[in-house]
Amino acid sequence: MGNLAADASAAHPVLALDGITKTFPGVKALDSVRLHLFPGEVTALIGENGAGKSTVVKTLTGIYQPDSGQILMDGQPVQFPTAQSAADAGVTAIHQETVLFEELSVAENIYIGHAPRGAFKMIDRRKMRDDAARILTSIGAKIDPMVRLKDLGIASRHLVAIARALSIDARVVIMDEPTAALSQKEIEELYELVDHLKAQGKAILFISHKFDEIFRIADRWTVFRDGQFIGEGLMSEVDESDLVRRMVGRSVDQIYPKRAAVIGNEVLKVVGYSHATEFEDINFTLNRGEILGFYGLVGAGRSEFMQSLIGITRPTKGVTRVGGDICVIRSPADAVDAGIVYVPEDRGKQGAILDMPIFQNVTLPSLGRTSKNGFTRMAEEFALARTYTQRLDLRAASLDTPVGSLSGGNQQKVVIAKWLATKPRVIILDEPTKGIDIGSKAAVHDFMSELAAQGLSVIMVSSEIPEIMGMSDRVIVMREGRIAAELSGDALSPETLVRHAAGITAKGEAA
Ligand SMILES: Nc1ncnc2c1ncn2[C@@H]1O[C@H](COP(=O)(O)OP(=O)(O)OP(=O)(O)O)[C@@H](O)[C@H]1O
Ligand SMILES: [Mg+2]
Numbered sequence: 184m185g186n187l188a189a190d191a192s193a194a195h196p197v198l199a200l201d202g203i204t205k206t207f208p209g210v211k212a213l214d215s216v217r218l219h220l221f222p223g224e225v226t227a228l229i230g231e232n233g234a235g236k237s238t239v240v241k242t243l244t245g246i247y248q249p250d251s252g253q254i255l256m257d258g259q260p261v262q263f264p265t266a267q268s269a270a271d272a273g274v275t276a277i278h279q280e281t282v283l284f285e286e287l288s289v290a291e292n293i294y295i296g297h298a299p300r301g302a303f304k305m306i307d308r309r310k311m312r313d314d315a316a317r318i319l320t321s322i323g324a325k326i327d328p329m330v331r332l333k334d335l336g337i338a339s340r341h342l343v344a345i346a347r348a349l350s351i352d353a354r355v356v357i358m359d360e361p362t363a364a365l366s367q368k369e370i371e372e373l374y375e376l377v378d379h380l381k382a383q384g385k386a387i388l389f390i391s392h393k394f395d396e397i398f399r400i401a402d403r404w405t406v407f408r409d410g411q412f413i414g415e416g417l418m419s420e421v422d423e424s425d426l427v428r429r430m431v432g433r434s435v436d437q438i439y440p441k442r443a444a445v446i447g448n449e450v451l452k453v454v455g456y457s458h459a460t461e462f463e464d465i466n467f468t469l470n471r472g473e474i475l476g477f478y479g480l481v482g483a484g485r486s487e488f489m490q491s492l493i494g495i496t497r498p499t500k501g502v503t504r505v506g507g508d509i510c511v512i513r514s515p516a517d518a519v520d521a522g523i524v525y526v527p528e529d530r531g532k533q534g535a536i537l538d539m540p541i542f543q544n545v546t547l548p549s550l551g552r553t554s555k556n557g558f559t560r561m562a563e564e565f566a567l568a569r570t571y572t573q574r575l576d577l578r579a580a581s582l583d584t585p586v587g588s589l590s591g592g593n594q595q596k597v598v599i600a601k602w603l604a605t606k607p608r609v610i611i612l613d614e615p616t617k618g619i620d621i622g623s624k625a626a627v628h629d630f631m632s633e634l635a636a637q638g639l640s641v642i643m644v645s646s647e648i649p650e651i652m653g654m655s656d657r658v659i660v661m662r663e664g665r666i667a668a669e670l671s672g673d674a675l676s677p678e679t680l681v682r683h684a685a686g687i688t689a690k691g692e693a694a
Pocket of ligand 1: 588593
């Protein structure tokens with residue numbers, strides 16, 4: 184008889200898309216695609232930046248209406264004219280950029296739109312708080328349901344978004360790059376949560392650019408390319424290079440194109456940087472043309488230190504020297520004046536002006552202060568924007584396109600382009616390729632490497648060992664707010680990185 188459950192589910196997807204097309208002005212985001220989601224199984228949706236993944240999610244949750252095609256639940260055509268109607272049918276999503284409300288409490292954010300009600304249809308606040316606490320606990324989140332969202336960090340906010348999705352008793356759970364903002368421990372907890380949802384028979388759609396994660400979690404795969412359905416199948420029948428080839432349309436050798444660069448004089452020297460709670464006694468130098476990697480587990484204090492270095496937060500102690508001279512940086516504007524720019528990990532917020540065209544976003548900080556005859560200015564802006572966006576493999580219909588209508592990964596490329604275009608002396612890139620597809624990654628790395636060869640100094644915060652190993656001339660490992668090691672040459676290996684980051688001695692004991 185074989186595997187009865189598998190045979191039965193193969194015959195009956197809970198949810199299916201059939202011939203769905205969605206066009207935006209100038210872009211066919213989805214071109215007659217199909218998709219099948221099965222009970223108790225995880226389907227990974229894989230595709231490059233702009234392939235149409237988030238558009239599918241928005242179509243399935245009533246945010247976008249397809250131009251044509253059908254959505255089927257249990258084989259019956261359904262329509263989701265509103266987000267509410269999709270939720271009522273049991274389809275819920277954790278979006279790539281979830282909209283949450285800063286001023287509301289965690290519990291209110293989880294239950295907004297479907298709060299439990301008691302007598303006289305009044306919101307039952309007590310039940311809301313208790314239910315929120317229960318859901319948060321069930322996903323391993325130690326978050327007080329009564330705190331305001333604005334007091335939470337980005338990882339916790341993400342857990343709130345997950346709790347919100349789970350507060351709706353769903354049959355279909357969609358996760359659009361859910362682990363991008365999470366620490367390793369939270370990622371493990373998310374995987375457990377997914378296993379738990381599978382055991383409850385929910386159908387899960389999982390979107391990620393991380394192949395290790397896809398192989399860990401998914402039962403099936405579906406690939407889209409340029410808004411078209413390319414194929415689907417079982418994870419057990421493919422390997423990573425099969426999927427990459429389908430996704431990119433060619434094979435990709437994931438080699439890091441670091442060029443040998445002449446490393447020059449000291450550009451930046453940081454002495455004794457300390458903060459009340461986040462980091463302690465950070466010392467290092469950065470030289471001209473050097474790429475200095477900062478490795479560590481999420482939460483090691485790397486981003487907090489970088490934010491302090493550029494004046495977003497205040498250190499309690501510490502001196503910065505730029506080109507040998509002491510430099511007091513009290514704000515990001517001071518940092519820019521000193522030639523230091525920071526591209527944060529959370530690019531959504533500090534990143535781009537969404538309703539402004541790509542070319543203006545890219546050139547805003549570099550040409551912002553020049554005043555010129557309108558035509559020259561515009562031509563100059565276009566040329567600058569074209570160079571930088573092409574080198575980062577940005578996919579857009581034109582440079583006039585508003586950034587808000589780009590896919591998530593392409594928005595990130597705009598933000599990176601914009602800061603590189605200021606031609607800084609030092610650029611700090613926090614997780615530069617997070618959310619960027621495997622095909623575009625090499626372009627981003629290649630450009631970084633070329634700019635370093637021209638004399639740019641780069642600090643690259645990354646939690647990805649291949650990226651750190653492949654791109655850095657030298658690596659600083661941080662652990663619990665301190666520098667645990669500085670590694671280069673033969674001392675730099677995946678094992679030493681992990682050991683220092685986790686605080687394990689060579690004998691394998693915890694330090
Ligand atoms: N609201 C919109 N207006 C105009 N074009 C849009 C809009 N939303 C998406 N698009 C376009 O549709 C295409 C698909 O975008 P989508 O966000 O679905 O990509 P994605 O696969 O999720 O990519 P990523 O991996 O970068 O998140 C892109 O070309 C994008 O620019
Ligand atoms: Mg997306």
